[in-house]
Amino acid sequence: MKRREFVRSALLASATLPAFKFVPALARSGPIPDVAAITGDGREVTLRGAEIRELAEKLQGHLLLAGDNGYDQARLLLNPSFDKHPALIAQPADVAGIQNAVKFAREHNLLLAVKCGGHSHSGQSSCERGLQIDLKNFRGVQLDAPGRKISVKGGSLLGQVDRETMPHGLVTPLGTVSHTGVGGLTLGGGFGRVARRFGMAIDNLTSMDVVTADGRLLHTSARENAELFWGLRGGSGNFGVVTHFEFKLHPMQREVVAGKLTFPFESMRDALSMWADYAPAAPDELYFDPVVMMPPGGAPAIVQLEICYSGPVKDAERALAPIRKLGTPVADTVTTMDYVDVQRSGDIADPRALGTYLKGGFISSMPGELIDALVGGIKGDPRRATLLFFQHCGGACSRVPENATAFAHRYALANMMTLSGWAHGEDPADHIEATRRYWSGLEKFTRGFYVNDMPREATAAQINANYRGNHQRLVALKTKYDPTNLFRLNANVQPKRT
Numbered sequence: 001m002k003r004r005e006f007v008r009s010a011l012l013a014s015a016t017l018p019a020f021k022f023v024p025a026l027a028r029s030g031p032i033p034d035v036a037a038i039t040g041d042g043r044e045v046t047l048r049g050a051e052i053r054e055l056a057e058k059l060q061g062h063l064l065l066a067g068d069n070g071y072d073q074a075r076l077l078l079n080p081s082f083d084k085h086p087a088l089i090a091q092p093a094d095v096a097g098i099q100n101a102v103k104f105a106r107e108h109n110l111l112l113a114v115k116c117g118g119h120s121h122s123g124q125s126s127c128e129r130g131l132q133i134d135l136k137n138f139r140g141v142q143l144d145a146p147g148r149k150i151s152v153k154g155g156s157l158l159g160q161v162d163r164e165t166m167p168h169g170l171v172t173p174l175g176t177v178s179h180t181g182v183g184g185l186t187l188g189g190g191f192g193r194v195a196r197r198f199g200m201a202i203d204n205l206t207s208m209d210v211v212t213a214d215g216r217l218l219h220t221s222a223r224e225n226a227e228l229f230w231g232l233r234g235g236s237g238n239f240g241v242v243t244h245f246e247f248k249l250h251p252m253q254r255e256v257v258a259g260k261l262t263f264p265f266e267s268m269r270d271a272l273s274m275w276a277d278y279a280p281a282a283p284d285e286l287y288f289d290p291v292v293m294m295p296p297g298g299a300p301a302i303v304q305l306e307i308c309y310s311g312p313v314k315d316a317e318r319a320l321a322p323i324r325k326l327g328t329p330v331a332d333t334v335t336t337m338d339y340v341d342v343q344r345s346g347d348i349a350d351p352r353a354l355g356t357y358l359k360g361g362f363i364s365s366m367p368g369e370l371i372d373a374l375v376g377g378i379k380g381d382p383r384r385a386t387l388l389f390f391q392h393c394g395g396a397c398s399r400v401p402e403n404a405t406a407f408a409h410r411y412a413l414a415n416m417m418t419l420s421g422w423a424h425g426e427d428p429a430d431h432i433e434a435t436r437r438y439w440s441g442l443e444k445f446t447r448g449f450y451v452n453d454m455p456r457e458a459t460a461a462q463i464n465a466n467y468r469g470n471h472q473r474l475v476a477l478k479t480k481y482d483p484t485n486l487f488r489l490n491a492n493v494q495p496k497r498t
């Protein structure tokens with residue numbers, strides 16, 4: 001995604017951490033105080049020090065309280081505007097530890113957040129005074145190259161997967177920024193540079209293991225717990241903590257043709273019109289995505305076309321020909337690149353420096369009226385970065401029936417998004433208001449939103465409607481597997497009251 005445009009650098013070191021073994025540990029010595037906490041439905045509770053110690057002993061990982069080393073790093077998300085303070089943070093290092101943390105949350109009815117990569121746009125992976133399960137110590141992948149599959153632990157980051165599979169000429173479609181979490185991205189759907197060719201992340205899952213609200217570990221696949229497998233694919237984090245994702249792999253050469261064509265801001269209308277004509281008809285191997293950037297500080301605004309062509313290199317120029325008709329760009333970085341480098345090219349160097357606010361929704365086409373609204377409504381401001389960008393969908397993503405998985409937006413040609421970014425610490429009110437104002441002219445062209453880009457202020461009715469024809473089936477699953485709505489910090493499906 002394009003926040004990467006503000007600050008870029010190499011892959012976050014944490015993306016490449018190997019799995020390692022923990023001894024049970026509280027980060028502090030001496031007596032554990034009682035801790036005030038909150039339940040999922042907002043009631044005050046007190047967690048006794050002895051109970052907290054018992055959880056720490058069962059965790060095979062770390063248990064952090066406010067003031068402990070690592071507490072602030074764990075509670076904060078990529079977007080520092082979410083400044084929440086969990087009562088406890090559990091960092092389990094194995095499946096049993098995850099089960100014990102879930103059981104503890106259930107026994108105390110605690111408000112529960114689950115954090116993988118921490119990229120949530122709505123701040124759902126941390127919580128105020130509840131229990132946060134932070135999966136950062138539960139990362140790693142196991143590749144079966146001959147069997148063309150990879151098993152990925154539930155706390156892993158995308159970069160770990162590409163780095164393992166590409167040396168074998170294999171790929172599974174994940175997102176575009178390598179430090180995004182596999183957990184959140186996959187459970188919401190998962191779009192990326194090769195999704196038009198190989199489908200969304202959820203379309204490539206062969207199984208998942210999940211710890212449900214009662215603490216059980218269930219294996220799910222098309223043959224086992226098949227209904228739960230259906231709901232996990234697009235149902236957000238509603239059904240439990242996924243401990244393992246198994247993805248199928250596709251043969252793909254390492255070299256792709258990728259980069260950016262940069263044009264002056266005045267080309268915005270022409271670039272969007274070209275995209276409107278060519279994006280629906282483009283070959284599945286071509287992912288291209290218009291970005292309009294109005295940087296802070298008054299630097300000139302630009303229009304970019306981000307490109308990744310993953311078919312045979314010799315065919316790339318033919319696929320790019322309609323794009324080239326836009327004229328000579330002011331900068332052209334499109335060249336033959338290693339796919340793993342392309343996947344890291346948008347990583348953010350200092351993720352905690354930038355407050356952001358995003359609005360987004362799916363479009364099935366880009367009519368002239370939408371182009372008018374996009375061009376006419378965009379306004380820069382020297383105090384913030386303003387961004388308009390699209391994630392190109394369609395292709396294989398659209399060739400799956402809407403009820404085959406819980407993800408119900410197969411019609412989408414693109415995910416259209418706009419974002420403000422400001423220096424963390426500034427008052428965000430104006431920046432948020434500016435994004436809302438722009439979005440108010442765009443929203444009527446959308447048909448629903450990506451649960452992974454769920455607006456902070458989405459109401460229960462909007463979330464229910466967004467699951468479209470799949471909502472009732474999800475309610476039945478939720479009622480069966482999570483009747484107390486333990487897993488509520490997500491695009492929440494509410495269980496039926498009994």
Ligand SMILES: Cc1cc2nc3c(=O)[nH]c(=O)nc-3n(C[C@H](O)[C@H](O)[C@H](O)COP(=O)(O)OP(=O)(O)OC[C@H]3O[C@@H](n4cnc5c(N)ncnc54)[C@H](O)[C@@H]3O)c2cc1C
Pocket residue numbers: 001003004077078113114115116117118119120121124125135154155174175176177179180181182183184185186187188189190191192236237240241242243452453489490491
């Ligand atoms: C910089 C950036 C780039 C992005 N690029 C893309 C992209 O290319 N394609 C795309 O499709 N989306 C993209 N997104 C959106 C992204 O998919 C969502 O933000 C997603 O929620 C991130 O997952 P995470 O694990 O990093 O987030 P987290 O904040 O850790 O988690 C998000 C949600 O997922 C749940 N969750 C996470 N892991 C698990 C698990 N193992 N079990 C159960 N629940 C879990 C959490 O409870 C939470 O509700 C991007 C977001 C950002 C900020």
